[in-house]
Amino acid sequence: MFVDAHNHMDFYKDNLxxxxxxxxxxxxxxxxxxxxxxxxxxxxxxxEYNKNITPCFGIHPWEAHKNYKDLDKFDDYVKECKIIGEIGLDYYWVLEKEKYPYMNLVFEYFLGKAKKYDKITNIHTKGAEKEVLDYIRKYDLRTPIIHWYSGDLNILKKLLEYGCYFTISVDIGYSKLTDEIVKILPLGRILTETDGPNSLEWINKKYGYPSEVINIVRKISLIKNLQFEEVREKIYDNFNKLKL
Ligand SMILES: [Zn+2]
Structure with a gap:
């Protein structure tokens, strides 16, 4: 058993x-x-046809400005999903500042629901790590999953102290920062992810299938100087602790 704690099944298109x-x-x-x-x-x-896939409902920060008017239609979907995501803030890739109020509005909508229904969240933090930390504290969220963290290491430590889990993505072995993050994080808070097929393409021009998580486990075991099998088992154990 392996774990891909942040993927996008609708990105595979013809390769689904x-x-x-x-x-x-x-x-x-x-x-x-x-x-x-x-x-x-x-x-x-x-x-419905594949027990390995758990659907998560959220509005991605890049899509917030197109969806903020429809928030009142989302309650049933938020209630039925096991995890809320992808939600979050992005002040790095989203350059149009006029979109930020919509991102915040949509993010806060989902945080309020996560608190109300006691849901785990799958959170995008790019360039907004401090703001996301503040929101997590404000809404007193249960075990948030921080997706592909790439920010300040002091904020990382605060998110760790809070009790967050962290997905390690396909740039392990390519990014010094990601390798450093893997060194800092205890194995008990690490999950693996691929973030869809295009992330690996962006890193090394290879199309990324879900089995890329096996390479990520291998690289985590090398960085942490642990056996592959121990790392694989612990990551699966971490995933089970989320109690989906
Ligand atoms: Zn994503």
Whole structure:
């Protein structure tokens, strides 16, 4: 059993059946994050035929400005999903400052629901790590999963103290910062992720299937100087502790 705690099943398009084969062949417990309602419904349908996939509902920060008017339609979906995500803030890739109020509005909507329904969240923090930490504290969230953290190491330590889990992504071995983060984090708070097929392409031009998590486990075991099997088991154990 492996873990992909942040993927996007709707990104595979023509390669979807290969991606599902990859998930089933390596037994990868997969959190299928959504960008918006349409992508949640797509992943939810897939999950009906595949027990390895858990659909997560959220509005991605990049899509917030297109969805903020529809928040009152989302309650049933938030209630039914096991994990809320992908949600968050992005002050790095989103350059248009006029979009920020919508990002904050949508993020706070989901945080309020996460608190109300006691849900785990899958959170994007790019360039807004301090703000996300403040929001996590404000809403007193239960075990948030921080997706592909790449910010300040002091904020990382505060998120760790809070009780967050962290997904290590496909840039391990390519990014000095990610390797440093793996060194800092205790194995008991680490999960693995692929973030869809295009993230690996962005790193090394290879199309990323879910089985890439096996390489990530291997690289974590090298950095932490532990056996592959010990790391694999512990990450699966961490995933089970989320009690989905
Ligand atoms: Zn994502």
């Amino acid at each position: 059946s290969n991606a599902i084969d990859s998930i089933n062949h390596s037994n990868i417990k997969t959190l299928g994050c959504s960008m918006d309602l349409e992508s949640y419904i797509f992943t939810k349908k897939l999950s």
